[in-house]
Amino acid sequence: MADEPKPEERARAMQGMNLAINGLVVCVERKAIKNLHLSVYPPDGRVHVSAPLECPDERIRMYVLGKWVWITEKRHAIGKYSRQEAREYVSGEAHYFRGDLYRLKVEECNNSRQGVRIDGDYLVLTVREKSSAAHRAAVMAAWHKEQLAPIVEGYVRKWQDALGVQLDSFEIRAMSAKWGTCSKAKGKVVFNVELAKKPLKCVEYVVAHELAHLIERTHNADFKKILDRHFPDWREIRDNLNRFPV
Numbered sequence: 417m418a419d420e421p422k423p424e425e426r427a428r429a430m431q432g433m434n435l436a437i438n439g440l441v442v443c444v445e446r447k448a449i450k451n452l453h454l455s456v457y458p459p460d461g462r463v464h465v466s467a468p469l470e471c472p473d474e475r476i477r478m479y480v481l482g483k484w485v486w487i488t489e490k491r492h493a494i495g496k497y498s499r500q501e502a503r504e505y506v507s508g509e510a511h512y513f514r515g516d517l518y519r520l521k522v523e524e525c526n527n528s529r530q531g532v533r534i535d536g537d538y539l540v541l542t543v544r545e546k547s548s549a550a551h552r553a554a555v556m557a558a559w560h561k562e563q564l565a566p567i568v569e570g571y572v573r574k575w576q577d578a579l580g581v582q583l584d585s586f587e588i589r590a591m592s593a594k595w596g597t598c599s600k601a602k603g604k605v606v607f608n609v610e611l612a613k614k615p616l617k618c619v620e621y622v623v624a625h626e627l628a629h630l631i632e633r634t635h636n637a638d639f640k641k642i643l644d645r646h647f648p649d650w651r652e653i654r655d656n657l658n659r660f661p662v
């Protein structure tokens with residue numbers, strides 16, 4: 417398909433306009449330049465794109481999505497990164513899975529075969545027609561849970577052996593502000609389903625951390641010594657876990 421701008425794009429060309437990309441408002445300014453250029457400005461984390469005069473919206477959208485990690489890191493650095501931009505679960509959105517960035521493709525079905533599959537760089541979300549964003553989010557969360565469970569189970573086995581502890585059970589569910597919690601008395605750990613979006617090393621760190629709580633309930637010096645001994649790079653991984661978007 418040719419990259420000819422549509423008439424309305426041409427009309428907007430000389431003035432600044434906003435594009436909503438992944439729930440983020442991006443200010444686009446067309447100029448007589450050759451290449452796209454992206455900036456994130458303090459103090460409000462405003463995202464600004466300078467684009468060539470004839471550059472179509474779709475190319476700007478792809479460009480911004482390609483820089484998504486950089487943008488969120490920049491916004492985080494200036495303290496304006498909210499934990500998650502609002503998601504609508506529509507085609508084109510960027511979604512993370514196991515630390516990698518995918519674009520969402522929404523397909524509608526008229527039967528009960530709802531779910532998610534990976535197709536190259538796409539997460540294909542299959543949902544019933546006219547489903548709400550909340551319903552789509554629930555289908556995605558169910559898939560996350562299904563994907564995360566065997567990963568967590570493997571790490572639990574590994575870290576039970578490494579730390580010489582025994583867990584009675586674990587659960588994966590939505591949690592608002594934590595990656596996991598440990599009840600030493602019940603021998604039970606709860607993991608945040610959002611961990612499915614994180615790199616595996618981050619998931620392993622959270623498992624090791626929560627299982628170490630079966631030995632030390634608080635984050636005292638002994639607790640840190642346990643992690644230092646068994647998981648030397650835990651600080652770096654923790655920072656990584658809290659820096660990247662979910």
Ligand SMILES: [Zn+2]
Nearest residue numbers: 625626629635
């Ligand atoms: Zn803890």
